[in-house]
Amino acid sequence: MENETGRHRTQSTRPLLQYVDETPPPTPLPNIYRFQPREAKITCKLHPLLVFFGSCLVFVGLFTTWLAQNIDFHTVDLPNPSPRAIVVNEPTELYDDGRRNHSEEHVVPKPTVEPTPYSPLVLGAPTESFRDNLRPDMQYITSWLDAGWNNDVMTYMNLIYLGHITDRVPVLAAFTPSFHIGQESPIIGFSEVFDVPRFISDSGIPVLEWSEVKDPGSELIDEIGCWNVWESVQYEDHRPRRSDVPNWLGLDISYTKTPEWIKMMPNYEHDKGASFWALARLAYPEDRSSHLRDDVLPSPLLHAVLPPDEHLLCYDYLYYVGAHQMMEYEYTYAPAWRYVGKHLRWTERLENIAASYVREALSLGAHSNIPPYISIHVRHGDFGNWCWDAELPEDCFAPLSVIARRVREVRTELFLQKGIDVPMSRVIMTSDETDETWWDAVAALGWARVDHEKMHTENKFGKWYPIILDAIIQSNSIGFVGTDRSTFSMLSKRRVVEWHGGVAQMVKWGKKGADDH
Numbered sequence: 014m015e016n017e018t019g020r021h022r023t024q025s026t027r028p029l030l031q032y033v034d035e036t037p038p039p040t041p042l043p044n045i046y047r048f049q050p051r052e053a054k055i056t057c058k059l060h061p062l063l064v065f066f067g068s069c070l071v072f073v074g075l076f077t078t079w080l081a082q083n084i085d086f087h088t089v090d091l092p093n094p095s096p097r098a099i100v101v102n103e104p105t106e107l108y109d110d111g112r113r114n115h116s117e118e119h120v121v122p123k124p125t126v127e128p129t130p131y132s133p134l135v136l137g138a139p140t141e142s143f144r145d146n147l148r149p150d151m152q153y154i155t156s157w158l159d160a161g162w163n164n165d166v167m168t169y170m171n172l173i174y175l176g177h178i179t180d181r182v183p184v185l186a187a188f189t190p191s192f193h194i195g196q197e198s199p200i201i202g203f204s205e206v207f208d209v210p211r212f213i214s215d216s217g218i219p220v221l222e223w224s225e226v227k228d229p230g231s232e233l234i235d236e237i238g239c240w241n242v243w244e245s246v247q248y249e250d251h252r253p254r255r256s257d258v259p260n261w262l263g264l265d266i267s268y269t270k271t272p273e274w275i276k277m278m279p280n281y282e283h284d285k286g287a288s289f290w291a292l293a294r295l296a297y298p299e300d301r302s303s304h305l306r307d308d309v310l311p312s313p314l315l316h317a318v319l320p321p322d323e324h325l326l327c328y329d330y331l332y333y334v335g336a337h338q339m340m341e342y343e344y345t346y347a348p349a350w351r352y353v354g355k356h357l358r359w360t361e362r363l364e365n366i367a368a369s370y371v372r373e374a375l376s377l378g379a380h381s382n383i384p385p386y387i388s389i390h391v392r393h394g395d396f397g398n399w400c401w402d403a404e405l406p407e408d409c410f411a412p413l414s415v416i417a418r419r420v421r422e423v424r425t426e427l428f429l430q431k432g433i434d435v436p437m438s439r440v441i442m443t444s445d446e447t448d449e450t451w452w453d454a455v456a457a458l459g460w461a462r463v464d465h466e467k468m469h470t471e472n473k474f475g476k477w478y479p480i481i482l483d484a485i486i487q488s489n490s491i492g493f494v495g496t497d498r499s500t501f502s503m504l505s506k507r508r509v510v511e512w513h514g515g516v517a518q519m520v521k522w523g524k525k526g527a528d529d530h
Contacts, residue, residue: 134182134221142235143227143262147324153221154181154296154326157256161193162480163501167342167349168332169203170357174349175289175334177218179296181326186223186258190476198476200261206481208358216356223262234265236312238319239327240295241268246276246285246333253310254330265312267319268329271295272304277339286339287331289348296326343503354504355511359485366478367485370468374441374461387423387435387492388509389416389460390483391444391520392499399498400523408525413454415528416494419518423492426516435492443483493517497528 131137140146147153154176158165169185176183188206190198203209203222213219227235243254253268275291278284294300301321309318321327335341336348345351359367371383393410400409420440427433437459446452455462463486465471465479484501487493488508495502497519509515521528 132221132225134219135226139225139228139231141228141231141233143223143325144235146226152179152181152324152326153184154179155184155186155223156328156331157254157258158186158189159254159256159330160332161191162188162477163484163504164332165189165191166357166504167354167500168330170349170353171289171331171334173218173220173353175292175328175331176220177352178289179293179326181296182219182221184221184223184226184325186262188477189257189261193480194476201475201477204360206360206363208360211358212356215358216353218353218356227262231263234263234314236265236267236315236317236319237325237327238267238269238309238321239329240292240321241270241310242275242287242292242328243330245271245273246287248282256329265314265317266327266329267312267317268310269306269321270308270310271328277335284339285333287334289334289336292328292331292334295321298323340500342500342507350507354507359488363481363485364489366474367482367489370463370482371441371486371489373468374463375439376461383489384439385427385433385435385491386439386441387420387427387494388487388490388505389420389440389442389444389494390487390496390499390502390505391416391442391446392496392501394445396496396499396522402524404525409523411520411522411528413451413458416520417458419494419520419528420492423494423516423518427492430516431491431514433491441486441490443487488512491515495519497521 134148134151135146136148137146154172156168156172158168160168165188169183172185173183185203187200187202189200190196202224209220209222223229239253241253244251253266259266271287271292273279275287275295276284277286277288295304301323305320309320311318333339334349336346341347342350342354347354368383369379371377371386372379372381375383375386377383391410397406397409400406403409420437424435427435438461440458440460441463442455442460443463452462463483465482470479470482484505487495487505489512490509491513492515493502493506493509495506495517502519506517506519509517
């Protein structure tokens with residue numbers, strides 16, 4: 014089968030998630046022109062009644078002929094119905110031309126909509142080579158991952174926003190396991206975590222997954238040229254950012270180093286941030302062509318030397334990107350959150366699983382409504398490596414008494430602002446802490462716990478799920494207490510505040526008395 018470019022497409026038999034376009038808007042009726050008879054002189058004397066009736070007959074004849082030629086009453090579109098049939102119990106104007114239905118009950122059936130099997134953003138089924146499936150009339154953008162899951166989510170928010178401002182379709186790969194998950198774990202698709210159709214609808218931003226473009230089972234290696242951002246924003250690692258994603262996708266990449274001006278703070282070694290709009294310049298022909306280099310890094314497998322691709326624009330790493338400063342998600346102006354992050358909602362399946370965990374933690378019935386609750390995220394683990402200012406190891410992390418003070422402040426603010434009284438028995442702790450003595454102290458405060466070992470989460474769902482379910486449980490609370498400088502807590506705070514109008518506080522740590530206030 015040939016595509017519009019004349020190339021033969023290598024079509025896969027692997028199906029995609031079906032896309033169902035919304036019912037198209039009704040075709041408007043043609044304007045009904047008002048009949049404007051011209052003035053005429055009557056030169057003969059006729060009886061007034063004969064003149065009147067004759068004029069009426071002529072008018073009716075002309076108007077009937079005009080209607081027959083200009084309006085087909087059998088093809089008038091009905092207004093868009095809701096997903097269910099509409100039951101009308103009173104006379105209701107149902108048609109665009111003003112005709113009314115006066116029946117006691119009238120049912121407008123849901124129209125039949127033929128689903129399209131593949132995204133309209135590609136030519137068809139996923140292909141052996143990604144190039145065979147890209148539409149020639151569209152431009153695309155992609156990037157890779159190399160961090161923990163939450164930071165990878167932020168990387169994709171940045172990628173989607175960069176696609177938004179450059180008028181390109183973001184193409185997202187699956188999440189790949191990090192040391193937090195376990196390198197032996199399988200990948201998990203973006204749409205297994207986030208409700209992609211809802212995101213597209215709410216944000217107005219189109220997105221694709223790589224599995225919709227290239228067949229995941231393809232053994233074909235695609236050569237492509239990409240921009241090397243990483244080497245321009247830091248001064249220790251003299252190569253593009255490493256990632257496992259291209260290996261999963263069967264890509265052999267030749268890199269061109271970006272100009273030094275993409276870095277927000279030139280010559281400052283402690284900041285790795287690049288500017289969205291600086292990177293966006295390279296998406297356009299003038300800046301792209303003027304910054305091509307001769308010292309292109311050949312691809313590792315086929316040793317191809319390629320300039321950055323124009324059809325599928327790609328950058329090696331987009332985690333350290335911002336509009337004004339690096340790590341700006343905690344600020345309300347952050348565009349990647351405002352335009353992308355706040356619209357990334359969890360899938361219904363994950364929401365249901367997380368709700369069952371909340372009911373278990375709060376000792377509720379299997380089908381009980383979940384009352385408002387407060388969640389806590391305490392990050393310990395590898396944060397112990399950041400305790401440079403603590404005189405003693407035990408002074409690094411905030412004690413439970415300090416966290417409890419923040420919980421009381423959140424409870425008070427919820428009551429004053431919303432009149433919601435959340436008792437201590439509806440406080441849920443989530444943490445990577447492994448010391449059971451610490452967890453006993455949590456129980457002594459009357460707080461609930463999400464115990465993934467007790468719930469056999471990994472055995473039931475896989476190693477990705479403890480961390481993902483914790484994020485969902487946190488995001489659905491009405492109050493939240495997080496760990497300062499944790500990006501995991503940062504996103505949960507934004508979700509609680511903006512999705513539910515909730516209240517959030519962050520606990521400072523790193524030395525004794527860090528959270529005193």
